[in-house]
Amino acid sequence: MIDPVIIVPYLLACLLFAVIPGPSVSVVIANSLAGGTKAGLFTILGTALSMISMVFVVAIGLEAVMTFVSGAFEIIKLIGAAYLIWIGWKMFRSSGRLDMAAGDRLPIGRYIWQGALTNWSNPKTLLFLSAFLPQFIDLSRPAFGQIMTLGIICLVVAACSDSVYALAAGQARHLLTAARVRMVNRVSGVILMIGGVWLALQKRA
Template sequence: MTLSVWLGFLLAAILIAISPGPGAAASMSTGLRYGYWSALRVILGLQAALLIQLLAVAVGLGALLQTSALAFNIVKLVGAAYLIWLGIQKWRAAPQEIDETSLRIAPNRLFIEGLLVNLTNPKAIVFIAALTPQFIDPALPQWSQFLVIGLTMCGVDMVVMSCYALLASRLRGWLHDARSLKAQNRFFGGVFVGAGVLLASSGQH
């Protein structure tokens, strides 16, 4: 991959990452509630999902989701259901003021949440399948190019999601009365439900 091609992909990766979506909502919600270091576990889960999706594209599964309406719809509905379930959980969560007890949450749970948010979004893998071939030179070894693309994509997304989480963590001082806590829960709950509904109503392209 030449430098000019890589710079083109870098720009595309930045534009994709800064577009708000379920991953940004998950990063901000966790950063606001538990702080950046907890949100980092969600962000790592998001990156693990991106690498799995890129691997799926590399071995041809992305093409299946692009061409098979049934496969796409199954993954889409599972992803939409998960996002809506997350939203309902956050909407119904009882206001709980931040203290040392409330900050104790299983690291694995946060990682898995981030993993599932991205992994159950078929639009992501279809987009990766449509984008990455534009930057792959068929005359060169493909796995090394996919490695560069994966590292670039995850590096950019991790920086952007970290910025979202850090911005949200700066607002944690807001979480000291029941009314504000309830508003925060319902805002992010609504974001996740809305993302789920949009995903459920979307097509393959």
């Protein structure tokens, strides 16, 4: 059970963490513009799945696991950075045609994978959670359940915040002409490529 006294400050801290745009938000917006609100929401599902796995790593607190993840950061980061640059380049070169027309099959797995990989590509997320969550636990009680509960709350807040971006971008796509879609795709593509370069240059704290 979480101490009710910490809930309000914890929610405010989670909201502050969630509203700061990062590479994941860029992918959510890009996919929502290209494939509609559902595409953005499936991307958010991917980021949520990756985040809960990060919370689990923090909750079990095994030194061996943390050491392995820490050692794998560089590889994970570079793979994710290359992926962001690749999808950014594809978006930059797109013709301006919206990816999803009425009746088309939504590539659910692709969006979930993009969201998960992008989130895991940013080592700062796991490092933030490992430093952030323990500050709100009661050391007199088992930590695992508390950290998982706090992590799920943080995940829900982040998912709700990201959903606002997805809904806004999904609605905006209906107002776009082909020329405007091309412009938005190029801007989004540049943002994603910059995000990929930014990830690649990040140093582990």
